[in-house]
Amino acid sequence: AQSVTQLDSHVSVSEGTPVLLRCNYSSSYSPSLFWYVQHPNKGLQLLLKYTSAATLVKGINGFEAEFKKSETSFHLTKPSAHMSDAAEYFCVVSRLYYGGSQGNLIFGKGTKLSVKP
Template identity: 90%
Template sequence: AQSVTQLDSHVSVSEGTPVLLRCNYSSSYSPSLFWYVQHPNKGLQLLLKYTSAATLVKGINGFEAEFKKSETSFHLTKPSAHMSDAAEYFCVVSEGDYGGATNKLIFGTGTLLAVQP
């Protein structure tokens, strides 16, 4: 069975400081991993994805994540937070079509990022 654990439900940073949102995954197969962002009253937007190519993945808006198999982690980082980064972030795992799986997404519980001026 596959699952993701987001270690922090809330993270607060000051504008201009680094962002770290933590995620650990569990998967029987080589997973695909994603980070999605949801701004208030907006839809889900894909930030970045890992699908077994480079382990350091760059996404939109300056975010990046590193896949570490030995630690089963896929933490999201950004060097300098901006006020517009305030949103809820979801770490997501999928096993694609391995073993006949349907590529459904399994979402973490989300991390609410607050950015203080």
């Protein structure tokens, strides 16, 4: 069975400092992994996705994530935080039913990122 754990419910950084949001996954299949961002009172937007190609995945707004199979991790990073990055971030793993005919997304519980001026 697939599952995903976001290790921090809240992360606070200062503007201009690096961002690290941690995610560990469990999957009996080779997983597809995603990061979504949700700004206050908005829907969810796809930041980036890992689909068994390059292990370092670059997304929008300067974010990137590295798939580490040995550590079952998919941490999200950004070199320099901006005020507009303040939002909630969700790590997501796809769940493939037997036969792979349909997948569903399993969401982590979210990490709220605060950015201080």
